[in-house]
Amino acid sequence: AQSVAQPEDQVNVAEGNPLTVKCTYSVSGNPYLFWYVQYPNRGLQFLLKYITGDNLVKGSYGFEAEFNKSQTSFHLKKPSALVSDSALYFCAVRDGTSGSARQLTFGSGTQLTVLP
């Protein structure tokens, strides 16, 4: 079984300040971790992923995330937030072990609002 927790339904941050959106996960095998962003009335857009290698992953639009195996976390970060970053963010996990099911398990989402 696999699960994702996004403990904050809402995150507010001032433009220009750093932002963090939290995610913790549970998976029995090798974690493949993903962050997606969703704008109103749109599908999910891929931001970044962790499969293997460096724990710090850099993605689209200046976002990055750090994989922490001991804390089973994969928090999304950005050094300087933009108003246009305001959207709904989803963390997702799947078991990367060969032969495991490939569907993603998503967190409940975090609404990020960047205030001008």
Add this chain to the structure above:
Amino acid sequence: GAGVSQSPSNKVTEKGKDVELRCDPISGHTALYWYRQSLGQGLEFLIYFQGNSAPDKSGLPSDRFSAERTGGSVSTLTIQRTQQEDSAVYLCASTGYSNQPQHFGDGTRLSIL
């Protein structure tokens, strides 16, 4: 096409009617997924197709839900005898190799009156 295409973008129907939702994945992608996003909630996995293998139907919530994928490309999700709790956004995604990210369509917003 350039991305995953879903149709219709919006569907309003009466309780008890059947509906069909269509997904056209990215060309060459072998895997196709259907998810459901209910208001204020995350995404719920419904069904997964991989090449010519039997689909993983473990997420379908009831036998009113079914899906098929013809020729390894276009997929249709069918909901029979719709209920009000079926109201949601139905999202389709596709991917190629196993560690590639899933690419999502814009979804079909289904409203059951």
